Amino acid sequence: MKWIRWTFRVFTSLSLAGVYAVLSCSIWVLFRNPLSRLNWYSRNANYLTPLMLKLMGVNVHLRDHTKGQGITPGTLVVANHLSYKDIFILSSLRPMLFISSVELSRTFFLGRMARFGGTVFVERRSPAQLHREIKSISDLLKQDFVVTLFPEAGTSDGEGLLPFKSALFQAAIEAGTRVQPVCIRYTQLDGRPVTQKQRRRVVWHRTLFIMHILKLFFHCRIQAEVDIFSPLPAKPNSRKELVRHSFELIRDCYRQALQKD
Numbered sequence: 001m002k003w004i005r006w007t008f009r010v011f012t013s014l015s016l017a018g019v020y021a022v023l024s025c026s027i028w029v030l031f032r033n034p035l036s037r038l039n040w041y042s043r044n045a046n047y048l049t050p051l052m053l054k055l056m057g058v059n060v061h062l063r064d065h066t067k068g069q070g071i072t073p074g075t076l077v078v079a080n081h082l083s084y085k086d087i088f089i090l091s092s093l094r095p096m097l098f099i100s101s102v103e104l105s106r107t108f109f110l111g112r113m114a115r116f117g118g119t120v121f122v123e124r125r126s127p128a129q130l131h132r133e134i135k136s137i138s139d140l141l142k143q144d145f146v147v148t149l150f151p152e153a154g155t156s157d158g159e160g161l162l163p164f165k166s167a168l169f170q171a172a173i174e175a176g177t178r179v180q181p182v183c184i185r186y187t188q189l190d191g192r193p194v195t196q197k198q199r200r201r202v203v204w205h206r207t208l209f210i211m212h213i214l215k216l217f218f219h220c221r222i223q224a225e226v227d228i229f230s231p232l233p234a235k236p237n238s239r240k241e242l243v244r245h246s247f248e249l250i251r252d253c254y255r256q257a258l259q260k261d
Helices: 002-030 034-056 085-093 108-116 127-142 167-175 209-216 239-258
Strands: 058-064 075-079 097-101 119-122 147-149 178-189 222-228
Touching (some): 002 108, 058 085, 075 085, 085 097, 085 222, 119 127, 127 167, 178 239
Parallel strands (some): 058 222, 075 178
């Protein structure tokens, strides 16, 4: 039975990835304006990611601490990063763009899929280039795109948060908009609490992507909990405070999952 379910999931996921690629290529052909492309890339991902989550057995429990406001246009979302599943989860909530490193753009499969999802690639190691990219992200926020940043600059091992990189928070300040912290936790695997020993099964950290996702398909259900906090106004000279407040909100929320181990 496990092998039948695994085979179905693998082939259906590959078919869905094919549909995603065809639709994305069509968007690339039909829309010559870069902003229109990004808009439709994000809409396409928002439409298809709930199907992918269902195939992966991921059930999302959303906690909205914004009194119904949710994630509004022109917001810089900052979230902890545990897995490629984070991107599917966030993209399923509403159309949004993602920030990632140029290294990802150079990988054959993941780079192309990320670009089709509306990913903006940045070079963090070059101060001159980073300044231009902050302006580009700021311009996207001014155009009412929701842009998501993973300030840990990589996936953690799930035992806690990595320190936040602060530079790209400046984009929200230059846009005169807001920063919205989001915490992602994977709390149950096949109906049982995720323990320290099991965490590597749901967290993608220093593992070959294809091997991790193929193993993941053997599991029936994954419970993900997403906490959306109230947005923080990005005022001039507030970058350190934005980073500190965002980190503390997400860290304290994530600790709740660790304390249950």
